Amino acid sequence: MLGTMVTSWHPKEVLPLSFYERETTVVAKELLGHYLFHHDPEGMIAGRIVETEAYLGRDDPACHSYRGITPRCQSMFGSAGRIYVYLIYGMYYCFNITTDIPEVPAAVLIRALEPVTGIEIMRKRRRKDKLRDLCSGPGKLAAAMGFDKTFDGQSLLTGPVGVSPGQLKPDEEIITATRIGISRAVDWPLRFYLSNNPFVSKK
């Protein structure tokens, strides 16, 4: 019945490998406005990417791959367009997307999403009601989207998690800033977020 029909967001296509196989700062900026989705057993969950950070690999002291390959960060070593998830502070997961050529172990941290669909699932998992509390930080969005260590290494081109194309709005600008929560390379301008967006983790 038309009167009871609800709009349901569903990805129509996913970004190709060539999108991810570029320099990490370019990918971090261009991910803004696209849609991260998870075809979860509980239902489709998705959010618009509004904040990212670039981690550049062997030349970036703040990057986990800075001192070489370890069991934790091995997903950054290899092909682009895959998931790198790690546990932080013993209780939260951080969700990253691998980038660049296989020889460069780099990734983009997804720091914040604007909730789009699956919002009731997000509310249940986060135990929060306000939209702004669901995905406004890397640990928050991983919990809301249902991401944990089992997603580490998965492809974003063939699996239940992917990125589908979106657009920037006419009045949106990309703001560049320094990365949050790190202790090395603290002044490198590798954090990017959308202007005037209430869902970013910090201004």
Next chain:
DNA sequence: GATTGGATCGCCT
């Protein structure tokens, strides 16, 4: 083998 610090968050003052 032990210690320390962390790409965080939520609750406290």
Next chain:
DNA sequence: GGCGATCCAATCG
């Protein structure tokens, strides 16, 4: 603003 939760990886702080 400060701090505790809680586990893992890096370092021997």
